[in-house]
Amino acid sequence: MTEATGTPAVRTEERDAVFVITIDRPEARNAIDGTTARALTAAIDELEARDDLVVGILTGANGVFSAGMDLKAFARGDTPVIKGRGFGGITRTHIKTPVIAAVEGYALGGGTEMALACDMIVAARNATFGQPEVHWGIVPPEGGMVRLPERIPRNIALELLLTGDALPAERAQQLGLVNHLTDPGEALTQALELAHRVAQNAPLAIAAVKRVVNERTAFRDTEALCDQDQYVTPVLDSQDAQEGARAFAEKRPPHWQGR
Template sequence: PRSGQVDLKNIIFEKAAIATLTVNRPAALNALNREVLEEMARVIREVRHDSSVRVLIVTGAGDRAFVAGADIAAMSKMSAVDGLDFSRLGHRVMESFEDLPIPVIAAVNGFALGGGLELALACDLIVASEKARFGQPEINLGLIPGFGGTQRLPHRIGHNKARELIMTGEMFDAKTALELGLANQVVAPGDLIESARKLAEKLAGKSAVAMRQAKAALRAAFTMEEDAGLRFEQEAFGVAFGSADRVEGTSAFVEKRPPNWQHK
């Protein structure tokens, strides 16, 4: 089923228990401009307020690019004030992906450069095609990553390698992304969406209550000092413990049967 939003020009949004957001500007290699970012924000709002959506898959249209970056043609005409505004918009959108209570999987089919890598970094898990290419090439434009790359990349792959990639602006392949711990899986191009869906189905088979708490606590590991994060985990554990799903999950284990989640 398609979304009821007829005004999405640059995004295809298929709403279901496993929903798919496809950036659809293949002629521009799915580059992110203001309009695309604003449409993404609208889709995320819709997903956020619909508890029937259990997992979100994010991908790019065509076979060449996931998202090849921010729209450089648009950026070349921007003033300094416009540039700052564009960065702020990008940050808001990337944060909205991280703040979703459900898991988000990036299915990276081709180029994930600049804002494209930053979008993948805002997702929980990355499934990459063997044809995927990653990088933060902003330094080559006299810029730096502006949608969170300088903060999220070091957290994902460590400071040493992140410094090298951001300072050289060099691209790296899917195999390297897997070795760096950036990609979770690398699969043949023809298997990409099916592999992402298989992973999504595995996640959708868990308790939505526990998943929400797991994602929130994992996010705390990125945003909080360790002692605060450990306290956050205790509270999140307590919330999960108070759920009907915890009663069902522990009972099912003891009774040696599969759990029947109520997602509450």
């Protein structure tokens, strides 16, 4: 094990062949702004560049995975999307190393989308997933609309996407979204145990398994994400999207205009 390193917003730590990436913005419930997205991108690049790292874990500090996009930063014109890499530098990146999401507390909006971009999910029983974007005049363009219907039944995914309702971890496991449930505070411990069970195997075999399994969906996901942009961009550029962000920042109900 090595000493944790990284930026104030993102910490990294090596646990033998496992690379733990921790989002650490407790003042914003680990919401992602531009600075955090760039730090996550750098952490993923380090994971991918090093042959001695076999498995990655993405988690959040202080009992929260991520509240998603920092809407206050978005209202100021800051973006958590890295060109060509997606939300947090993760959601549109083809990561060759297996990555496990260790989820405590909220994983909402882009938080759910980052978890969906991981290969496996370990969640505490108090964890909550959800795509609440419709509440704020936007949509989940970084995998929510593409990956969620592939991971759980389509009709359930549509209900969650159209209502913005939350998905508790126990229900998420019943639907097949979550691999393992843990007691609160134990998601990272369980994810590390799972990661070390993977990491003890032959690196070339691990890489081949991930490549074969993911190539069945990676191209389709990439194509679908690009295709959806023609519908998503007008929504994200709309006056309603700006109104939703302002309403969130001002803690008031939004007033929709449909434009």
